[in-house]
Amino acid sequence: QKEVEQNSGPLSVPEGAIASLNCTYSDRVSQSFFWYRQYSGKSPELIMSIYSNGDKEDGRFTAQLNKASQYVSLLIRDSQPSDSATYLCAVGGIQGAQKLVFGQGTRLTINP
């Protein structure tokens, strides 16, 4: 079993709809959780971080964390074609960004 699992997709969502991306992790001591966006041929770009249970909102993005279920998600509201990218879930230990474990990424396509 992989440490961080994501559905590789592709996930297709119509423009203006909500895109929902999911991630599960296996290490219960994980304390820090990140979502990165990666356009084709580009480097990962941090879009959200979350450290405690519940929701965290930033603009059109909402990260949700449930440590009991070892589950983290990212919601993108009012999806735009520019949101089309691969979204990487990354999990860190107690010491934050050290040694992040990434999922394989979910490829998201927003259809105009």
Place this chain on the structure above:
Amino acid sequence: GAGVSQSPRYKVAKRGQDVALRCDPISGHVSLFWYQQALGQGPEFLTYFQNEAQLDKSGLPSDRFFAERPEGSVSTLKIQRTQQEDSAVYLCASSPDRNTEAFFGQGTRLTVV
């Protein structure tokens, strides 16, 4: 520059050749990380520095891989006797300290032929 800078952006090496990849972190960032990203996969951790100290090198795939950060700023990842399976994008990331988010450079795409 404001971001993490990596060079070269692209490198083609013949099998058996040694290569050196450079990373310039964001100024003042204490923590520096190297990741390897194969096509269609998420990045995989290679090694971590805090200032000049290499605190974790558990992800280095073999003793052909070596990383250094002698003055606590610029880092070099060296791969000796490159093999085809070393072909990947090598990403460098830095963060202000070990407890905050890491920011990635553009990566070096290494192709071993």
